[in-house]
Amino acid sequence: MRAAGASASTATGASTATVAETSFGRIRHWLGCTDVVNGLHMRELFFEVPLDYDDEKNAAAGGEEEGKKKIVVFAREVSSSRRPSDSLPYLIYLQGGPGFESPRPLDSGGWMDKACESFRVLLLDQRGTGRSTALTTASLALLDSAHDQAALLALHRADNIVRDAEAIRQCLGQKQWSTIGQSFGGFCTVTYLSMFPSSLRESFIMGGLPPTDKGCTAHKVYTHLFKRVETQNKKYYSRFPQDVEKIRQVFSYLLKKRSVETPAGNILSAKSLQSIGIRFGSAQCLESIHFMFEDPFEVTGELSYKFLRDYDSLISIDTNVIYAILHESIYCSEGGPSGWAAESVRKEYEVNECRNFDASWAIANDEPVFFTGEMVFPFMFDEVKQLRPLQEASEILAMKSDWPPLYDEGQLLRNEVRAAAAVYFEDMYVDLNLSLETAQKIKGLRVYVTNEYLHSGIRENGPKVLEKLMNMARNVEPIR
Incomplete structure (x- = not known):
């Protein structure tokens, strides 16, 4: 099978990579460019992660086996130029989709400005998108068969997106961090709460509580x-x-x-x-x-x-x-x-x-x-x-019938991570009633139900929605 997309070793800056020891093996990562855009400081981060975390070769000690498949995952760190940021905790943004790259900031407005008051925001290009090793029609055409294409695509769901995020957290030396998930990013957040809850300080979900039933x-x-x-x-x-x-x-x-x-x-x-x-x-x-x-x-x-x-x-x-x-x-x-x-x-x-x-x-x-x-x-x-x-x-x-699990309902019922979710009353993409069913399965999750927005509250009034969720998760707004 021929490789789809550029190899990590040819990526710009790979020669100056740092190697981090993580629970997934040794992960190379490196800095790209830094920039300033209308009140925001930004720097580019690249991480070379396993394509398949369940591959026995990828799980082997040392992680340097010949032929081991790697991909690059890109993230953009964003902070306010008005505030020192090195001491601020991270907030990783999980994009809606699936299959869409993170937004490209043009200025310091919107929810980003609110988030940068107390966080360094990490905009993750989920695997297969944006400046991560991208999956496109052209790159998939390099594979030998439709079965190879399907096998590769199957590795780009929420479970591996979350593993990528967890590997990045460890590379950045963060004991814990916070997450914000919009739409499908909320699905990823619930997967994160299932798989690596001890890595999360708090989680904010906007229009993205998934059904968690098996099957x-x-x-x-x-x-x-x-x-x-x-x-x-x-x-x-x-x-x-x-x-x-x-x-x-x-x-x-x-x-x-x-x-x-x-x-x-x-x-x-x-x-x-x-x-x-x-x-x-x-x-x-x-x-x-x-x-x-x-x-x-x-x-x-x-x-x-x-x-x-x-x-x-x-x-x-x-x-x-x-x-x-x-x-x-x-x-x-x-x-x-x-x-x-x-x-x-x-x-x-x-x-x-x-x-x-x-x-x-x-x-x-x-x-x-x-x-x-x-x-x-x-x-x-x-x-x-x-x-x-x-x-x-x-x-x-x-027709694939052997999908791996995305959620652990037992873990969600034991959840101790501070979390809050915005649920939109007339959401056309994520059903209100199914969202509320899931909310009952996540211990301690506080829910903000509103008909003020459709699905795009993060774009319509992101600062207000994010502040509401932060205050609810932190019990600044008392439970009523």
Whole structure:
């Protein structure tokens, strides 16, 4: 099998690496560049970690065996230029996703400014993303088979993301540190609380309490979430009733044409256009879709170049393929295949609950066409250009039934780490009721339920939400 991505030994700065003794063996790490951006001091950190922590070779003493597979994990340390930071504790940020790199700070505003009052923030590019050894369509094409691709991708879930973070903590000489997890980053946080609780001082979760049942909960999750997506569609058309007919016209066009190629080489079909409803769950989401449909056609009657470009800009699974391929697997713990759960639930929901998700039915019955939400469907691997070469690997992973555990419910029930979670009442991505079920399983977890934000509280008013969680976790706000 040929290597996917650049080897750690060729990374810039590797010749000046420091070697740390960790519970995972010897880990090389090194500094990259330092920089200042609008009130923030930043420095780049690189860590050479095992690709597979369960590999016997990787677990062997010394850790220098020939052929041992390593990857690089990147993190950016951020601190305020207004405050000395060397003595501040670390707060590691776990990004939403899966498969998305950490944000790139442009200034000292938002939640980052609040966090930098009392922490050095570590923005982790989770394995496979950003400046870590990235998994892309091009890098995966270097592997010999779809089975090799699937095996590699399977090593990029929350359990190994957490092991990477734990190795980094030890390399930095921190006895404990704090975590902040947004969305999927909250899933990773609950995995961290399960696997390495003694390493955590406190944890803050924003819109990211996962179902922790054994097996695969994807079918259960999407059954709940389709109801929330239906609600957001109704809110959209209630706010913009003038869009009902415009949107039907676009879907009628696509159903007649069957598909249109976009400037990025993607295929726009009725089903793929419905998938932009993933945006309905964030701030200014309804407005952005409304403006997209203002004038979708050229004078010739064809879909406009601008409309097609807008569609390309709204999808991100072509630049972050891990998200598409591993999305359903985040709900699989200790076995149980996902089996394309979203597709299965959609078919059931269209027949038994809401026919508007069937664009053909909606148009034939003069009804609004409903958009779908945060769901990955098999057709995407035909229609998204960067996903087409990964179709076979995605099928292998959808049928994989031997997923390792992500959560330890016994440990969560014994939890002693100070923790607080923001749960958003109308969250379209992480169901309220399932989140509250999980909250009951984590001893001492304090929960802030609010309808002030959708899923994007960290972007809408990050300082307020973070301060609330910090005060709750630390019992500055008394238990009521």
